[in-house]
Each structure stands twice: as C-alpha cells, then as structure tokens.
Amino acid sequence: DAGVTQSPTHLIKTRGQQVTLRCSPKSGHDTxxxxxxxxxxxxxxxxxxxxxxxxxxxxxxxxxxGHQFPNYSSELNVNALLLGDSALYLCASSFGETNEKLFxxxxxxxxxx
Amino acid sequence: QKEVEQNSGPLSVPEGAIxxxxxxxxxxxSQSFFWYRQYSGKSPELIMSIYSxxxxxxxxxxxxxxxxxxxxxxxxxxxxPSDSATYLCAVRRLTGGGNKLTFGTGTQLKVEL
Numbered sequence: 348d349a350g351v352t353q354s355p356t357h358l359i360k361t362r363g364q365q366v367t368l369r370c371s372p373k374s375g376h377d378t379x380x381x382x383x384x385x386x387x388x389x390x391x392x393x394x395x396x397x398x399x400x401x402x403x404x405x406x407x408x409x410x411x412x413g414h415q416f417p418n419y420s421s422e423l424n425v426n427a428l429l430l431g432d433s434a435l436y437l438c439a440s441s442f443g444e445t446n447e448k449l450f451x452x453x454x455x456x457x458x459x460x
Numbered sequence: 461q462k463e464v465e466q467n468s469g470p471l472s473v474p475e476g477a478i479x480x481x482x483x484x485x486x487x488x489x490s491q492s493f494f495w496y497r498q499y500s501g502k503s504p505e506l507i508m509s510i511y512s513x514x515x516x517x518x519x520x521x522x523x524x525x526x527x528x529x530x531x532x533x534x535x536x537x538x539x540x541p542s543d544s545a546t547y548l549c550a551v552r553r554l555t556g557g558g559n560k561l562t563f564g565t566g567t568q569l570k571v572e573l
Contacts, residue, residue, distance in 0.1 A: 389563030
C-alpha cells in the first residue's frame with residue numbers, strides 16, 4: 348500500500364522562474380492539502396483540494412495555485428519565484444474533505460537562488 | 461499573538477525520564493488537537509490526537525487538553541534516544557468545512573544517553 352508520494356524530492360530554481368510540484372495521495376484517499384514548511388518553522392497551510400476543486404486556502408498569494416486530477420493526484424504551481432519561497436513543500440492526503448487524520452508525503456525541498 | 465505557540469527548545473531529558481511538551485493556542489473555536497513527530501529531514505507523523513478535556517494515553521504517550529486554559533501537552537514516559545525529534549502541535553478550527561491544520565513551530569526534543 349503506497350503512502351503519499353511526492354516528486355521531485357529536491358529542486359533548485361532561480362528567482363522569477365515557475366515550478367510545479369506533484370503529489371499522489373495514499374491509496375483510498377481523495378483529498379489533498381499542501382503545506383509550506385520553512386526552515387525551523389511549522390508547516391503552513393497553502394490550500395486543500397477535494398473533488399477537483401480548491402476548498403480552503405491559507406494566506407498565500409495568487410502566485411501559488413494548484414490542481415487536482417480525476418485520479419485524486421495534485422499539483423502545486425508557484426509562479427514568479429522569490430527567495431522566500433525556499434522551503435519544504437509537503438503534501439498531505441486524507442479520506443474525505445473534513446477528515447483531519449492527515450498522512451504526509453516526504454516533501455519536495457525547493458531552493459530558490 | 462501566534463495562533464499556536466510552542467517553546468522551540470531544545471528540551472533535553474535523560475534516557476528513561478519523562479519528557480513534557482507544551483502548547484498553547486489562541487482561538488477558542490479550536491476543536492481538535494494533534495501532536496506530530498518530525499525527524500530531521502523527514503515528514504511529520506501523527507502520534508496523538510485529542511478532542512475533549514482530560515488525558516488520553518497511547519503506550520508511552522499521554523496527551524492532555526485543557527480548553528479553559530487553551531493548553532495542550534504531550535508527555536512521553538520512559539524517553540528513548542529514538543524519541544529525539546521535533547514535536548509539532550497542531551489545531552483544527554471547526555468552521556467552514558475542510559481539514560486545515562494550524563501548526564506551531566515545534567519543540568525540539570533531545571533524549572540523552
């Protein structure tokens with residue numbers, strides 16, 4: 348039973364570029380959330396996807412966008428990268444929109460130079 | 461005032477001792493409370509959840525909740541070196557659906573031989 352898988356594991360970009368991160372939820376899960384974890388900080392909620400729609404959004408600018416596909420996998424897109432976007436991006440999945448038992452992937456470490 | 465506050469530590473305890481980790485939250489509408497363990501370079505892993513006032517025990521872990529004081533704690537009995545990690549407190553506000561969690565910055569625990 349595969350857990351939450353994320354790709355790539357590491358990514359280096361330069362300021363102004365765009366990036367796409369990918370996530371496949373745990374088998375049987377239909378809801379995906381994305382979190383940003385800066386060094387020494389706790390994860391911060393970016394948004395949640397359920398039934399291919401964005402259901403909740405945290406305090407992140409419109410440069411952060413996402414998508415959920417019919418197979419429940421998800422993408423996180425960040426445009427016009429800033430140095431401050433350097434962080435570990437975590438995907439979490441759950442079964443059901445309101446199920447708070449989240450399973451996290453191992454994350455994508457994004458470095459913006 | 462941060463929504464979820466934790467002492468960043470490090471908290472050092474000798475092997476076999478009780479480790480006590482504390483968390484306060486500001487939003488009285490918070491309904492669900494979680495403790496996640498995060499090893500360095502790894503993703504957060506759920507270890508305890510608690511929803512009502514009092515204590516909840518699971519093996520060597522005990523979560524304590526006091527909603528009147530807006531306080532959550534995690535006790536780890538018979539601490540082992542393998543317990544050395546960052547412990548993240550998370551809360552969920554039961555409004556508007558979704559399963560957004562708000563995390564604290566985490567407390568680093570070091571269990572010394």
